[in-house]
Amino acid sequence: MTMAAIFAASSIVFGGCGNKDQQQAQVQKAQVKAMSVIRRDTPLASEYAGHLVGTDEVKVQSKVNGNVVEKFVVGGQYVQQGQLLYRIDSRQYESAVLQAQAQAAEAEVRLNNARLDLARYEELLRDGAIPEQQATTQAATVRSYEAALAANEASIRLAMQNLADTEIYAPMSGQLGVDDVAVGTFVSAGQTTLVTLGAPDPIFAQFSISESDYLHFMTVQNMQSDHNPIEVTITLADGKEYPFRGQIVEVDRQLANSTGSLIMKAIFPNPSGLLMPGMFARVKLTGEVIPNAILVPQRSVQQLLGKSFVMVVNAEGKSEARTVELGEQVGSYFVVTKGINVNDTVIVEGLTNLREGVELAVTNVTPGEMGFSLSNATSTYDADAGLTAPNTNPNAPDNLRGK
Numbered sequence: 001m002t003m004a005a006i007f008a009a010s011s012i013v014f015g016g017c018g019n020k021d022q023q024q025a026q027v028q029k030a031q032v033k034a035m036s037v038i039r040r041d042t043p044l045a046s047e048y049a050g051h052l053v054g055t056d057e058v059k060v061q062s063k064v065n066g067n068v069v070e071k072f073v074v075g076g077q078y079v080q081q082g083q084l085l086y087r088i089d090s091r092q093y094e095s096a097v098l099q100a101q102a103q104a105a106e107a108e109v110r111l112n113n114a115r116l117d118l119a120r121y122e123e124l125l126r127d128g129a130i131p132e133q134q135a136t137t138q139a140a141t142v143r144s145y146e147a148a149l150a151a152n153e154a155s156i157r158l159a160m161q162n163l164a165d166t167e168i169y170a171p172m173s174g175q176l177g178v179d180d181v182a183v184g185t186f187v188s189a190g191q192t193t194l195v196t197l198g199a200p201d202p203i204f205a206q207f208s209i210s211e212s213d214y215l216h217f218m219t220v221q222n223m224q225s226d227h228n229p230i231e232v233t234i235t236l237a238d239g240k241e242y243p244f245r246g247q248i249v250e251v252d253r254q255l256a257n258s259t260g261s262l263i264m265k266a267i268f269p270n271p272s273g274l275l276m277p278g279m280f281a282r283v284k285l286t287g288e289v290i291p292n293a294i295l296v297p298q299r300s301v302q303q304l305l306g307k308s309f310v311m312v313v314n315a316e317g318k319s320e321a322r323t324v325e326l327g328e329q330v331g332s333y334f335v336v337t338k339g340i341n342v343n344d345t346v347i348v349e350g351l352t353n354l355r356e357g358v359e360l361a362v363t364n365v366t367p368g369e370m371g372f373s374l375s376n377a378t379s380t381y382d383a384d385a386g387l388t389a390p391n392t393n394p395n396a397p398d399n400l401r402g403k
Contacts, residue, residue: 032350050207075178104152
């Protein structure tokens with residue numbers, strides 16, 4: 001069926017049986033808005049649902065058992081590496097140090113006495129006053145006491161380390177979680193989490209892609225002569241695009257058996273602290289670039305009887321239907337692979353009941369006037385606007401910055 005026949009059929013549906021008033025209306029020019037097609041190098045992008053995760057997150061735990069007797073921080077606070085967080089009851093560990101020191105002193109006295117006896121035995125042995133076996137036995141006793149003293153000194157070091165471990169410090173700079181335990185809590189060594197600590201900047205966006213998408217992106221990377229890395233952007237839950245670009249830094253070594261997808265992580269700078277672990281993020285990967293792609297707005301494309309077409313303004317100022325073949329969707333546009341020329345003007349508004357061959361009163365518009373965009377994000381965060389999450393490191397109140 002030809003396009004003219006298609007529109008003849010559609011005119012019956014949209015235009016009715018026709019009468020004198022309709023025939024007079026046909027003489028009038030149809031009011032439409034139109035714009036020139038866009039021709040430009042167009043990067044193709046794929047989007048995936050993902051979420052944000054911390055780059056460095058640790059569970060702060062005690063190395064010793066005991067009750068928390070002092071707490072120097074609050075949940076959500078920013079801390080510096082080496083900052084004191086908690087103190088565990090240290091009395092039993094202080095006693096252990098004193099006991100180990102006393103045992104070491106006792107061992108040292110025994111060793112000194114044994115060494116004096118050995119010196120006398122060696123002198124008597126030279127004079128032939130004692131058998132050699134007695135001196136040999138005393139030398140073995142000295143070595144035994146030396147080993148005992150070394151063991152006692154090791155016990156002192158262990159006891160002192162346990163005592164030092166009653167004070168718990170931040171292993172890195174970052175922000176504390178709000179899961180901090182209270183004073184009086186009994187903690188077990190290596191089991192009880194006192195508080196979680198994460199570094200807010202940078203941050204990961206984690207997402208999964210299909211096997212076919214992974215192979216496609218790898219092919220694109222290998223084909224590009226300049227080997228430009230895939231551009232990674234994220235759009236947050238409010239529809240705004242995050243201003244900083246990311247970079248893929250981690251790719252899982254295998255596909256998930258249950259889903260057949262591949263987990264990837266992209267890293268993003270987070271200087272203002274706006275991004276937080278657990279937030280939703282729509283991840284966009286931009287790799288392949290179509291040179292001189294022809295783009296038409298999505299709203300200009302209509303579907304009829306399984307075909308895609310657009311209305312253009314022809315040289316006579318009349319509507320003309322063009323069957324088109326569509327490629328990728330890019331923001332508010334479709335890439336057109338066939339059916340449109342670079343100098344065509346497509347109708348973007350006033351298409352309802354518009355038939356082919358109608359004289360047009362055209363108002364030329366721009367993409368900006370129509371709200372068209374090559375991006376799917378509704379807007380973009382201002383990177384210089386100082387947007388900050390509550391209690392961000394540079395702007396947090398003093399009591400939340402570990403001062």
